[in-house]
Amino acid sequence: MTATQVLELSEAQRELADARREKTQLDERIAALEAQVRAGDEQAAEQQLVEQYAQQRLAQLRQEAAEQRVREAAAAELGQKRREAEAAAQADLEALGMPALAEALEDAVRALDRLQRLGDARQHAIVKHAKAFVELEMRDRIVHKDGGWIVFEAGGVKFDTNQDHCQGANLVKLATGELDRRRQSARQIEQGYGPLEPFPHPVTRYIDAQKND
Numbered sequence: 001m002t003a004t005q006v007l008e009l010s011e012a013q014r015e016l017a018d019a020r021r022e023k024t025q026l027d028e029r030i031a032a033l034e035a036q037v038r039a040g041d042e043q044a045a046e047q048q049l050v051e052q053y054a055q056q057r058l059a060q061l062r063q064e065a066a067e068q069r070v071r072e073a074a075a076a077e078l079g080q081k082r083r084e085a086e087a088a089a090q091a092d093l094e095a096l097g098m099p100a101l102a103e104a105l106e107d108a109v110r111a112l113d114r115l116q117r118l119g120d121a122r123q124h125a126i127v128k129h130a131k132a133f134v135e136l137e138m139r140d141r142i143v144h145k146d147g148g149w150i151v152f153e154a155g156g157v158k159f160d161t162n163q164d165h166c167q168g169a170n171l172v173k174l175a176t177g178e179l180d181r182r183r184q185s186a187r188q189i190e191q192g193y194g195p196l197e198p199f200p201h202p203v204t205r206y207i208d209a210q211k212n213d
Contacts, residue, residue: 012073016066023059030056115175116168123167126159165201174201 036045130150144151149162185196198204
């Protein structure tokens, strides 16, 4: 709402208050004069009543005009507020519209696709190298073997063909769960509580360890 519209409404309200006050004063004077007539003092009040009735009518018209100006100013104010509300909604929702959502979704899908591909590639590499270690009879590097389940060591790190938990689908599920966990943890911190513990997953444990270094 503009400063001009605020001023117009304020002035219209003052004019209406003045008109109502004038009308009330005239009503009171006329009531007193009418009381004189009822008391038998018609001659003294007659001329004044004629004048006061005319003034009363003018005051009534001025009050009606002031009321109309207040209604118009209030309507203009409301109209301006509605236009401002629509403009604000349009600005906010354009920034949060389908293009932004589509871009964010595409980014998320690409990130999840990359995560799943990395997990699947890792699992494929683990199985491939586990088989190679078995074929080469690298017993000093094979920690466990039970059929197709092989745990081996390379570079001081153990790798598990069955329980690595870093397959692509598992990582995608972990990502959505980690998002929920972090949001809930942030809410708890805002409420004065401690953060939630990380998921007991190799990747989240690694992230947590990196943050604490």
